[in-house]
Amino acid sequence: MKSTLKINTIECQPYQDQKPGTAGLRKKVSVVRQDHYLETYVQSVFNSLSLPDDATLVLGGDGRYYNNEAIHTIIAIAVANGVRHLIIGRDGLLSTPAASHLIRKHQAFGGFILTASHNPGGPDGDFGIKYNTGNGGQAPEALTDTIYATSKNINSYRIADLPDIDLHATGSHRLDALQIEIVDSVSDYSSLVQSIFDFDCMAAAIANNLRIRFDALHGITGPYAQHIFGELLGTPANDILNSTPLPDFGGGHPDPNPVDVPGLIADSLSPDSPDLLAASDGDGDRNMIVLPGQMVSPCDSLAIMLANAREIPGYRNGMPGVARSMPTSMAADRVAAELNIPCYETPTGWRFFCNLLDSGAIGLCGEESFGTGSSHVREKDGLWAILFWLNLLATTGKSGGQILNEHWHHYGRDYYQRYDYFIEDTAAADELFNSLRSDPMNIAKRLPQNKTLTAADSFTYHDPVDHSISENQGVRFSFADQSRIVYRLSGTGTSGATLRVYLQHFEADPQKQTLNQTEVLQPLGAIASHLADIERITGLSRPTAII
Ligand code: VG1
Ligand code: CO
Numbered sequence: 001m002k003s004t005l006k007i008n009t010i011e012c013q014p015y016q017d018q019k020p021g022t023a024g025l026r027k028k029v030s031v032v033r034q035d036h037y038l039e040t041y042v043q044s045v046f047n048s049l050s051l052p053d054d055a056t057l058v059l060g061g062d063g064r065y066y067n068n069e070a071i072h073t074i075i076a077i078a079v080a081n082g083v084r085h086l087i088i089g090r091d092g093l094l095s096t097p098a099a100s101h102l103i104r105k106h107q108a109f110g111g112f113i114l115t116a117s118h119n120p121g122g123p124d125g126d127f128g129i130k131y132n133t134g135n136g137g138q139a140p141e142a143l144t145d146t147i148y149a150t151s152k153n154i155n156s157y158r159i160a161d162l163p164d165i166d167l168h169a170t171g172s173h174r175l176d177a178l179q180i181e182i183v184d185s186v187s188d189y190s191s192l193v194q195s196i197f198d199f200d201c202m203a204a205a206i207a208n209n210l211r212i213r214f215d216a217l218h219g220i221t222g223p224y225a226q227h228i229f230g231e232l233l234g235t236p237a238n239d240i241l242n243s244t245p246l247p248d249f250g251g252g253h254p255d256p257n258p259v260d261v262p263g264l265i266a267d268s269l270s271p272d273s274p275d276l277l278a279a280s281d282g283d284g285d286r287n288m289i290v291l292p293g294q295m296v297s298p299c300d301s302l303a304i305m306l307a308n309a310r311e312i313p314g315y316r317n318g319m320p321g322v323a324r325s326m327p328t329s330m331a332a333d334r335v336a337a338e339l340n341i342p343c344y345e346t347p348t349g350w351r352f353f354c355n356l357l358d359s360g361a362i363g364l365c366g367e368e369s370f371g372t373g374s375s376h377v378r379e380k381d382g383l384w385a386i387l388f389w390l391n392l393l394a395t396t397g398k399s400g401g402q403i404l405n406e407h408w409h410h411y412g413r414d415y416y417q418r419y420d421y422f423i424e425d426t427a428a429a430d431e432l433f434n435s436l437r438s439d440p441m442n443i444a445k446r447l448p449q450n451k452t453l454t455a456a457d458s459f460t461y462h463d464p465v466d467h468s469i470s471e472n473q474g475v476r477f478s479f480a481d482q483s484r485i486v487y488r489l490s491g492t493g494t495s496g497a498t499l500r501v502y503l504q505h506f507e508a509d510p511q512k513q514t515l516n517q518t519e520v521l522q523p524l525g526a527i528a529s530h531l532a533d534i535e536r537i538t539g540l541s542r543p544t545a546i547i
Contacts, residue, residue, distance in 0.1 A: 004176055004177075005079060005160045005161065005162065005175075005176050005177070005178070006160065006161040007079075007080045007158055007159070007160050007161075008080075008158070008159050008160075008161065009156050009157070009158050010036070010039070010156060010157055010158075010159060011155060011156045012035075012036040012039070012040055012154070012155060012156060012157060013036075013155070014040060014151060014152055014153055014154045014155065015034075015037060015040060015041075015151065015152075016152055017031075018040070018041050018044065018147075018148060018151040018152075019148045020130075020139070020144040020147065020148060021491035021492050022348060022349045022490070022491035022492050023117060023128075023130060023138060023349060023350065023351075023491075023492060024113075024115075024128050024129055024130030024131070024138065025041060025128060025129050025130075026116045026117075026119065026126055026127070026128040026492055026493075026494055027126065027127060027128070027494055028124075028125075028126055028127070028494050028495070029065060029066050029122070029123055029124070029125055029126065029127045030123075030124070031494075032066065032070075032127045033066070036157070038070055038073055038074075038129070039073060039077060039157045039159065040151060040154050040157055041129060041147075041151055042073070042074055042077045042078075042112070042129070042157070043077060043081075043154060043156075043157035043158065044147050044148075044150040044151035044154050045112075045131050045147050046077070046078075046081040047150045047154065048143060048146040048147045048150050049109075049110070051081065051082055051083070051109065052109065053082065053084075054084070054085070055082070055083050055084070055085070055108075055109040055110075056083075056085040056086070056087060056106055056107075056108040056109055057078055057083050057085070057086055057087070057108060057109060057110060057111055057112070058086075058087045058088075058094075058099055058102045058103045058106070058108045058110075058111030058112075058132075059071060059074060059075065059078075059086055059087070059088045059089070059092075059094075059111060059112050060088060060089030060092055060093055060094025060098075060099050060102075060111075060113065060114070060185070061089075061092060061093065061094065061113060061114025061115055061283075062093070062094075062095070062096070062114065062115040062117075062219060062220040062245075062282045062283035062284070063091075063092070063093050063219075063220055063245040063246075063247060064114075064115065064116065064121035064122075064125065064126075064127065064247055064248075064249070064282065065121050065122050065123055065125060065127070065247040065248060066127050067092050067093075067114055067247070068091075068092050068167075070114050070127070070129070071088070071092040071114065071167065072162075072165065073159075074112050074114075075088075075162065075165060075180075076159045076160045076161075076162050077157060077158065077159050077160075079160040079162065079178055080157075080158035080159050080160040081158055083178075084177055084178055084179060085178075085179050085181075086178070086179070086180045086181070087102055087106055087108065087111075087181045087183055088167060088180060088181070088182055088183070089102075089182075089183060089185050090167065090168065090170055090182050090183065090184050090185075091167050091168055092114075092167050093185075093220060093223075093245065094113065094185050094220070095185070095189070095220045095221055095224060095283060095284030095285070095382075095383075096113055096115060096117075096130075096220075096283040096284055096285040096379045096380075097189070097284060097285055097373070097377045097379045097380070097381035097382070097383070097384065098185040098186075098188065098189040098224070098284070099111055099113045099132070099136075099185075099379075100132060100136035100137065100377040100378050100379040101136065101185075101188060101189055101192055101376075101377050102183065102185060102188065103132060103134065103135075103136040104135070104136040104377065104378070105188065107134070108134065109134055110131060110132055110133050110134055111131075111132045112129060112130070112131055112132075113129075113130045113132060113283070114127070114128065114129055114130075115128050115130065115220075115282065115283035116128035116282070116492075116494075117281055117282055117283050117285070117286070117492070118253070118254055118255035118256070118260075118281040118282055118283075118286060119282070119492065119494065120248070120249065120252075120253055120254075121247055121248045121249050121254075121282065122247065122248030122249075122251070123248075125248060126494050131143075131147070132378070132379075135354060135358055135378050136377055136378035136379070137350070137351055137353075137354035137357075137358075137378030137379070138349075138350060138351040138354070138378075138379070139351065140351055140354070140355075140466075140468070141351070141468065141470060142468065162175070163175070165180065167182055168182075169182060170182045170183060170184050186223050186224050186227050187227075189224060189383075190224070190227055190228055190232065192376060192377075193228065193376075193383065193384060193387055194232075195314065196312065196313065196314030196315075196374075196376060196384070196387075197312060197313065197314065197387045197388070197390075197391045198312070198313050198391055198394070198395065199232060199233065201391065201394045201395055202233050202387075202390050202391055202394045203232070203233050203234055204394070205393070205394035206233050206234045206235060206394075207234055210275050210276075210390075210393060210394060211239065211274035211275050211276070212229060212235055212239060212274055212275065212276045212277070212278065212386075212390055213239040213240075213241065213264070213267065213274040213276075213277045213278070214229055214235070214239065214240050214241065214277075214278050214279065214280075214386065215241040215242055215256075215261060215263070215264055215277075215278070215279040216240070216241065216242050216243045216245075216279070216280060217242055217249060217250075217252060217254040217255075217256065217261065217279055217280070217281065217282070218242045218243075218244060218245060218246040218249040218250040218252065218254065219245060219249060219254040219280060219281055219282040219283065219284060220245050220282065220283055220284045221243075221280045221284040221382060221383055222240075222242070222243030222244055222245050223243070223245070224284065224383055225240050225243055225280075225383065226240055226243050228383065228387070233390075239274065241263075249282060254281050254282035255281055255282075255286075256278075256279035256280055256281050256286050256287060256288035256370050256382070257288060257370060257547050258288070258295050258547070259545055259546075259547055261279050261288060264277045264278075264279055264288070264290050265290060265295065268290045268291065268292055268293060268294070268295075269293060273292040273293070274292075275291075275292065275393060275399065275400065276289070276290075276291065276386075276389055276390055276393060276400060277289075277290040277291075278290065278386040278389070280382030280383060280386070281370070281382065284381075284382050284383065285350075285371060285373075285379050285380040285381060285382055286369070286370040286371055286380065286382050287301075287370055287371075287372060287381075287382040287383075287385035287386055288370050289301050289385070289386065289389050289400075291399070291400030291401055291404065292399075292400070292401065293401065294401070294404070296389075296400070296404060297329070297331075297368075297414075297416045298328075298366060298367065298368050298369065298370045298371065298372065299324070299328050299329035299331045299332070299366075299368050299414060299416050299504075300329075300331050300404065300407070300413075300414070300416075301366070301372055301385070301389075302322070302324060302328070302331065302332045302364070302365075302366035302372055303331035303332040303334065303335045303407065303411065304392075304403060304404070304407050305364060305366075305372065305385075305388055306319060306322050306332055306335045306336065306339070306364055307335045307339075307407060307411075308392055308396075308403075309363075309364065311391070311392055311395050311396060312388060312391055312392070312395075314374075314376070315363065315364075315374070318339070318341075318363075319339075319341060319362070319363035319364050320341060320360060320361060320362060320363055321336070321341045321342040321343065321344065321356070321361050321362040321363070322335075322336050322341065322342075322343050322344070322362055322363070322364045322365065323343065323344035323345070323346050323353050323356050323361075323362045323364075323365040323366075324343065324344075324345060324346070324365065324366055324367070325345075325346055325347065325348045325349070325352070325366075325367040325368065325369075326345050326346065326347060326348065326459050326461075326473060326474055326476065326486065327348060327367075327368055327418075327474060327476075327486040327488060327500070327502040328366060328367055328368040329368065329414040329416045329484075329504045330414060330482070330484075330504065330506075331411065331414045331416075332366070334411045334412065335411060338411075342361070342362075344356055344361070344362060344464070345461075346365075346461060347459065347461045347470050347473035347474070348367065348369075348473065348474065348488060348491075349491070350367070350371065350373070350378075350379055350380050352461065352463070352470070353365040353373075353378075354378050355463055355464075355465035355466055356464075356465065357375045357378060358378075358465070359465045360375075361464070361465070362375075363375050366380075367380070368416065368418060368502065369418075372384075372385040372388075373385070405513075405514075408510070408513045409510045409513070412506055412507060412508040412513075413506070413507045413513040414504050414505070414506050414507075415503075415504070415505040415506075415507060415515075415517045415520045415521055416502075416503065416504050416505075416517070416521075417502075417503050417517060417518065417521045417525075417546055417547065418500055418501065418502050418503070418546070418547045419500075419501040419503065419525055419528070419543035419545075419546055420490075420498050420499070420500055420501075420543055420544055420545045420546075420547065421498065421499040421501070421534060421538060421540050421543050421544055422496060422497075422498050422544040422545075423496060423497045423498070423499060423538045423540070424496045425496075425497075425538075426496060426497045428537055428538050429489060429496075429497030429499055429538070430489075430497070431537060432499065432532055432533070432534065432537045432538065433475075433487065433489050433499070435533075436458075436475045436487055436531075436532055437458045437472065437475050440456035440457055440458065440475055440477065441456050443456070443531055443532075444456045444477060444531070446530060446531050447477075447527065447531065448527065451479055451527060452479060452480035452481070453477060453478070453479060453480075454478045454479060454480050455476070455477075455478040456475075456476070456477045456478070457475070457476060458471075458472060458473075458474070458475050459472075459473040459474045459475070459476055460472075460473065461473055473488075474486055474487060474488040475487045475488075477531070481505075481506065482504075482506035483503075483504055483505045483506060483524060484502070484503075484504040485501065485502070485503060485504075485524065485527065485528045485531065486501070486502040486504075487499065487500070487501055487502075487528075487532060488500045488502075498544075499532075499534070499538075501525070501528045501529075501532070501543070503521045503524045503525055503528060505520055505521055505524055507520075518546065525543075
């Protein structure tokens with residue numbers, strides 16, 4: 001149908017700061033609300049794509065402040081750029097993994113996901129925009145580089161005059177040549193996870209007193225959790241916490257980690273702790289797994305999933321391979337070695353897993369930052385990870401603690417923590433990181449004598465599928481006792497700089513596998529601080545957060 005919609009071309013000045021980071025463009029709301037800011041970025045994305053005539057796009061976000069305004073703007077720009085078919089989450093809401101699933105299910109050309117993930121929301125909080133390609137995964141580095149270069153020179157954007165579009169009623173709406181489908185992604189996503197996990201077994205175990213408590217942190221996963229854990233599996237409503245999505249996440253920090261979700265950790269320490277406690281982040285792609293008395297390190301969680309994959313119906317045939325981000329501990333490597341399958345080491349950021357998933361080289365992947373996922377979508381997936389653990393507990397009849405301890409006895413334990421240093425002065429952070437990166441072997445001379453270095457380098461990734469090269473992905477120091485120190489600068493913040501220091505200490509002796517991990521890692525943390533000269537350069541004598 002020929003369109004009679006009115007398309008306007010608006011002249012504008014380019015912004016110079018629209019550089020996507022680890023996971024899309026992330027900025028303060030006040031920055032995104034500047035005149036033409038969102039419009040120029042979205043137009044830069046369209047200018048960087050070769051959109052076919054019949055392109056379908058998926059659109060939705062985590063519901064944070066400014067979600068709705070941004071959705072309407074993106075619809076108008078997409079239409080002006082020739083898009084005639086849009087699939088949008090009801091009320092503009094989609095979790096990140098559900099959006100990835102919709103793109104794949106409908107074989108869409110791509111999609112926009114509006115989220116700043118675990119960053120705070122609200123008028124003074126953060127906003128974010130990710131473009132995902134037709135495989136459901138985040139734009140690869142070559143595309144984000146093109147978008148950034150385009151945004152620095154753009155001088156106009158195209159936008160359609162559209163009437164108000166009601167995003168609340170599901171169904172198909174026609175507007176001139178434009179077809180808009182409003183979908184309830186909870187049911188689509190639920191069908192997906194039902195095709196992977198044994199829901200009968202989990203429901204029977206819950207009816208038989210296996211208890212799970214889930215905290216949605218007022219992020220996007222609340223409605224998904226109510227349906228999956230509540231209606232399908234029978235979890236009582238009072239064990240599904242903070243399940244109403246709020247634009248400011250109730251003023252909290254929607255980040256599932258022990259520092260930001262102390263309530264679940266406290267619950268896990270009480271004598272009547274549920275058997276599994278879990279949380280997800282603002283956009284639903286992260287997960288925290290807590291067992292009575294202890295949190296599971298995301299690095300161990302990946303390794304345990306790999307070791308037990310055959311217990312899960314969707315993974316009965318095992319995994320072709322596994323991948324972890326470089327700073328993630330080597331716990332998964334030990335399992336892969338025993339299974340005799342490859343373990344790939346990729347840069348931080350989920351997009352680096354996608355080629356490996358697409359080519360069938362891996363079936364499972366994870367990051368230390370509370371992210372785990374599989375080939376079922378091309379984003380990490382919080383609820384999927386929690387269901388994996390629930391299915392494991394239900395099928396094996398073992399307690400989480402038993403699973404964890406048996407794993408450590410067999411493979412050894414990698415004590416693991418991340419020290420985050422928030423550095424207000426980005427120049428100081430750059431100085432520190434550049435000195436580490438430019439000559440790590442020279443820096444290593446500062447090591448104490450009893451720490452035998454086996455390797456020190458700045459990590460360069462060679463993608464085995466498309467052969468692209470990504471340089472400068474973190475500095476790593478590996479030691480003869482299988483411990484490691486890794487440094488990176490965060491790529492998701494919206495002010496200052498965060499230096500991330502990742503610490504790993506291996507322990508093979510079962511007698512020493514249940515010590516206090518903060519104490520075990522403290523000496524390595526002190527070495528890491530001295531190596532990078534953190535206090536002299538930044539004035540910080542201790543980390544801002546230990547996670
Ligand atoms: C952080 C994590 C990284 C993750 C990224 C996006 O990046 O370290 O592992 O992929 O966030 O996560 P950085 O650059 O700040 O270290 V998110 O949940 O968009 O859910
Ligand atoms: Co997230």
